[in-house]
Amino acid sequence: xxxxxxxxxxxxxxxxxxxxxxxxxxxxxxxxLVAATRLKKSxxxxxxxxxxxxAAAEHLTPIIYTxxxxxxxxxxxxxxxxxxxxxxxxxLGRLTRVITGTLDPHLARCPxxxxxxxxxxxxxxVRATLAQLSK
Numbered sequence: 001x002x003x004x005x006x007x008x009x010x011x012x013x014x015x016x017x018x019x020x021x022x023x024x025x026x027x028x029x030x031x032x033l034v035a036a037t038r039l040k041k042s043x044x045x046x047x048x049x050x051x052x053x054x055a056a057a058e059h060l061t062p063i064i065y066t067x068x069x070x071x072x073x074x075x076x077x078x079x080x081x082x083x084x085x086x087x088x089x090x091x092l093g094r095l096t097r098v099i100t101g102t103l104d105p106h107l108a109r110c111p112x113x114x115x116x117x118x119x120x121x122x123x124x125x126v127r128a129t130l131a132q133l134s135k
Contacts, residue, residue: 012043013050020063020073027065027072088134095127 019036020028028036033044048063048071056063061073064083074080099120106116 008043009046009050010054012037012039012047013055014047015039016044016047016071017051017055020071024073025075027069029070032070085134088130092127092130092134095123095130099123099127 015037016033016039019033023032023036030041030044033039033047034041037044037047039047051063062080062083063071064074064079065071066079066083072079103116103120103123106113107120110116
């Protein structure tokens with residue numbers, strides 16, 4: 001369920017939305033969005049957040065980011081899937097580092113710790129799922 005928009009985030013999102021629609025099918029990088037909207041970089045970021053949380057779902061238009069094109073509203077499902085896979089790979093990397101860098105040493109030092117056992121058991125399944133989704 002999307003979180004409720006705050007008025008400023010919604011305003012920034014509307015400005016970013018309009019700029020991206022105007023640039024469509026091309027995308028815009030953050031610096032280009034700053035110039036197009038006359039917002040600060042942090043305000044553009046809040047606007048992008050609003051689009052991801054609320055507006056994209058309302059308009060059924062996924063917003064993706066590519067290094068080549070920046071933020072873009074793509075009509076191609078293949079673009080959406082590639083973006084989603086990249087996001088899952090990033091999450092998988094972060095989760096793997098939590099497991100190997102924190103939980104594994106925790107369990108090695110305190111093998112009877114119920115919290116660490118639970119966390120590893122639960123996250124191992126999540127890790128496997130993310131690995132499948134990121135292929």
